[in-house]
Amino acid sequence: MAFDYDLFVIGAGSGGLAASKRAAAYGAKVAIAEADLVGGTCVIRGCVPKKLMVYASQFSHLYHDAEGYGWSAVKPEFDWAKLVQTINQEVLRLSSLHISFLEKNHVELIPSFAKFLDAHTLEVGDRKVTAERILIAVGGEAIKPDLVGIEHAVTSREMFHLPQFPKRFAVIGGGYIGVEFAGIMNGLGAKVTQIIRDTHILRGFDLDIRNSIQTGMTNHGIHFHTGIDAPSLQITKGEDGLTIAFLDGDRNPQSLTVDTVLAATGRKPNLDKLNLEVVGVEIVKGAIAVKPDSSTSQPHIYAVGDCTDRINLTPVAIAEGRAFADTVFGHTPRLMSHRGVASAVFSQPEAATVGLTESEALAQYGDSVKVYRSQFRPMFHSLTGADEKTLMKLVVVGEEERLLGIHMVGKDAAEIIQGMAIVLNMGGKKKDLDATIGIHPSAAEEFVTMR
The missing domain is CATH 3.50.50.60 (FAD/NAD(P)-binding domain)
Structure with a gap:
């Protein structure tokens, strides 16, 4: 044919x-x-x-x-x-x-x-x-949860075309899209509230990463409602804006009124x-x-x-x-590997990660897992007075301390983890990092001086 x-x-x-x-x-x-x-x-x-x-x-x-x-x-x-x-x-x-x-x-x-x-x-x-x-x-494509009044919410598709800037902004959902837009709107001057079912944002990421980002976002002025009863949430439209009502983790009624609600609960x-x-x-x-x-x-x-x-x-x-x-078509058979794929969350503070989380590593390798962790104020903020912290974390296994996971929260995390992903995917070990001379002063050098 x-x-x-x-x-x-x-x-x-x-x-x-x-x-x-x-x-x-x-x-x-x-x-x-x-x-x-x-x-x-x-x-x-x-x-x-x-x-x-x-x-x-x-x-x-x-x-x-x-x-x-x-x-x-x-x-x-x-x-x-x-x-x-x-x-x-x-x-x-x-x-x-x-x-x-x-x-x-x-x-x-x-x-x-x-x-x-x-x-x-x-x-x-x-x-x-x-x-x-x-x-x-x-x-x-973005989907909206089945909630009363959800037709009044927007998705990430509409966020780039809002006719007016919302001075009061709420995000429903704790995934990376919701986290990133919460940081964006907060930085642009909106009063931002993020509403999530879990106790922490970014389910599936390393717990230290989740904690560090959420703390940083809170320090930047974003308010969180955590552990909410999701089915109780409903949105009503009034003269003063959109009112979101829900039950918090203790089953106490809560409400807030905003100009725009972003539904960021999945795709x-x-x-x-x-x-x-x-x-x-x-x-x-x-x-x-x-x-x-x-x-x-x-x-x-x-x-x-x-x-x-x-x-x-x-x-x-x-x-x-x-x-x-x-x-x-090229007659060169090959498969794309889905292991060791690095990713970033352009939250504020920024995060990036490659490999296994600490909990994933423990589930697979048990007591042979060891964790190196460092948290410090970045040099840039030594003069600004801002309450900012950089987090770096290595997850290794066995006596040879083979790298299983590399995680970071802080400025330029995506740029730094991109290079670290090469080390992990080549089967690198902690001693390979230790043998590397760092660039000083830089945040990235912490990965090769961590003890």
């Missing part, structure tokens, strides 16, 4: 773009369908615009910190509309750049939604196309409109089930990125997409 395309990619996000360009470079005839801006969640409404907002929010602290270094006090003014406009311009620039990359690589872009008609046929807008192989790379794979049931692609717990080579239950249909719910990070989706293209 003759097909219109060797490869058809559904979704022009990080994974789909990476796979399509590499497959085309191997000589495949490739098309990619995208009904939204090209670039996916990361470029349009995720890591890129959010990191720009993080940068914007940090200037408020720098104005105050400068006074400790002899600069005179200033009264800065912040323009929310200007920030939103400039970030949107950058998003559009990046989206256009990705389109140009597709053109240079001879990948056909079809600006429409695609859904399956049969195993090799797709409906794309008003067209029907066939493909020998199909890659699903549709990512995920799900964006599969609803793909018509996957007609081709028998297996779905497990709402995500596409894939083998290590990213193939699905249908051998010619593959899936990468957040829609598979493996590790939902942009670099992971890119690596999965490239590994797929190398294997299928």
